[in-house]
Amino acid sequence: MHRIGIDLGGTKTELIVTGDNPLEVIQKKRVETERTGYSALLGQLKGLVDSVRTLAVESPAVGLGAPGFVDPYNGSVGSSNLTPLCFKPFQQDLEEQLQMPVRVVNDANCFALSEALHGAGKGYGMVLGIILGTGMGGGLVLEGKIWSGSQGIAGEWGHATLDPKGPECYCGRRGCQELYLSGTGIQRLYRERSGRELGSLQIYEAWKQGEDVDAADTMEIFLEIFGQAIANLVMCLDPDVIVLGGGVSNLPILYEEGLKRVSQQVFQGRQKIRIVPNQLGDSSGVFGAAAAAGTKP
Ligand SMILES: [Zn+2]
Secondary structure (H helix, E strand, C coil): CCEEEEEEEEEEEEEEEECCCCCEEEEEEECCCCCCCCCHHHHHHEEEHHCCCCCCCCCCEEEEEEECCCCCCCCCCCCCCCCHHEEEEEHHHHHHHHCCEEEEEEEEHHHHHHHHHHHCCCCCCCCEEEEEEECEEEEEEECCCCCCCCCCCCCCCCCCCCCCCCCCCCCCCCCCCCCCCCHCCCCCCCHHCCCCCCCHHHHHHHHHHCCCHHHHHHHHHHHHHHHHHHHHHHHHHHHCCCEECCCHHHCHHCCHHHHHHHHHHCCCHHCCCCCCCCCCCHHHHHHHHHHHCCCCC
């Protein structure tokens, strides 16, 4: 079976074609995402797929990872930073354009799926994928299948409330976990303390050097919240492995002190919790999209 995977991002869109070996890429394309309107974006995706049609001949199907909330049962997209997509029957429209089966899934679910099938979660029954990037997202994969939940909300824990009196979130609620457990969250915590603007990696480096009290404060709060948030997920799901992605997942502290904080907050201080970095890096989204091609919710 030929699978076409599309990672539709806010700025870049990547397409791959895979064959029997899901990690062997037959063709790869990368373009700037068309953001001027819905029909222009559909036209761009059709053009991309048409350009590889002759390569994908054996029962071809498209899997597409999109940012935002995706209804797993009809593939419509809501509250996405890629605004032309919002509240449109995207999957249905794309199928009509391409005359091919299409499955649209949330991009964080693509991450979890590719890591579960081909990456750091391979061989485990329940894989929890957590992206700590500009925002926070996640997905749950059970025995090789995305678990979307009854309404498609499974994995949206970035918008679980941590502090009802906390800062406002773009989702309309307050104090969401994403506002703390993300690159922008770390930057905000540091800015509120120091009045200075630094990237999350710079804040981490400043903390390691041991001379910046605001960086130390920020990292301490971040680690404590990380421990709490992940421990809450472990208490609900007790996954076999937790795979981290996104820019913040490159901080080695998460797998040492971060893991310790999680264990401390889990019932009876359980030590068998596995938190590991992803293995597919930036390609996880597009491989996950390809893996979703031809599947059903
Ligand atoms: Zn929120």
